Amino acid sequence: MTEEKLCSTDDVEPGTARRFDFGPHRICVVRIGDDWYAIGDRCTHQDVSLSEGEVHPDELEIECWKHGSCFSLVTGEPSSLPATKPTPVYELRVDGRDVFVELP
Ligand code: FES
Numbered sequence: 605m606t607e608e609k610l611c612s613t614d615d616v617e618p619g620t621a622r623r624f625d626f627g628p629h630r631i632c633v634v635r636i637g638d639d640w641y642a643i644g645d646r647c648t649h650q651d652v653s654l655s656e657g658e659v660h661p662d663e664l665e666i667e668c669w670k671h672g673s674c675f676s677l678v679t680g681e682p683s684s685l686p687a688t689k690p691t692p693v694y695e696l697r698v699d700g701r702d703v704f705v706e707l708p
Pocket of ligand 1: 647648649650651652668669670671672685686687
């Protein structure tokens with residue numbers, strides 16, 4: 605595991621998602637208030653960018669825009685079809701204005 609600086613807290617508006625490419629990792633970072641989440645940015649149904657989907661703050665989910673599968677920001681598991689496989693979850697740490705990600 606290595607920890608790398610991913611972005612600044614100014615880079616992601618509350619209630620939104622943004623994609624960051626970090627080496628081979630395509631990461632969907634979601635900010636809900638001051639809480640931060642990071643899951644794999646690829647929908648596990650087809651290769652669609654989850655960060656282009658809609659954030660559901662109450663459910664802590666993001667919805668794939670293509671066919672509507674919702675993925676947990678906490679576990680990476682889909683809660684609705686057609687996706688059936690989880691997407692990876694990354695640990696984030698916020699220190700001041702810096703956001704760090706733990707990479708496998
Ligand atoms: S591509 Fe995401 S649900 Fe089909």
